[in-house]
Amino acid sequence: MQEKDVASFRAQVYLIVRQVPPGRVTTYGQVAAMIAAPAGVDPPKYQRIRAQWAGRAMRHAPADVPWQRVINSQGRISLPAASRPAAIQHMRLEAEGIEFDRVGRVDLRRFGWLGPDSAWLTKHGLLPAPPLGKSGPTQPTLF
DNA sequence: CGTTTGACTACGC
DNA sequence: CGCGTAGCCAAAC
Secondary structure (H helix, E strand, O other), X not given: OOHHHHHHHHHHHHHHHOOOOOOOEEEHHHHHHOOOOOOOOXXXXXXXXXXXHHHHHHOOOOOOOOHHHEEOOOOEOOOOOOOHHHHHHHHHHXXXXXXXXXXXXXXXXXXXXXXXXXXXXXXXXXXXXXXXOOOOOOOOOOO
8 A cells, every 4th residue: 555545545535525416425335435446455355444444534535525425334423423523514414404313313215325427437437336225226215 | 662543334133 | 223343454642
């Protein structure tokens, strides 16, 4: 792993997150799944750590990245629960129409982003990511 | 320089 | 479902 690979990985994370439309959320894992493993990184190993990499990358997200639309695979905000940033994220998402259940969870089958279209993916050299939500294709039920 | 921590997940009970 | 655990590792202490 080189320094430039880290920068490249982060750049790809931001590029992808910028595509998530208001009112939808994605997960660290989904974003990371669209990014190919850097040269020299064992694929299986990469698969186990890429989501965490995406999470770490989000800490350095530029202001123009809609970071609030990235949550964890459980549909929950991953920032420290009582923190200010977590409150802001929750507030911003609700302002976009995202609903949280009683225990602060978002239904990924309803609000999960389906991902960019394949043309966009290939154009940027990214990989298609599996659908969000527990199983099967997600059924967008906005409105 | 050793230890702890954390914007992750999948999996087992 | 909720909760604990095992992988993993860059940063912060």
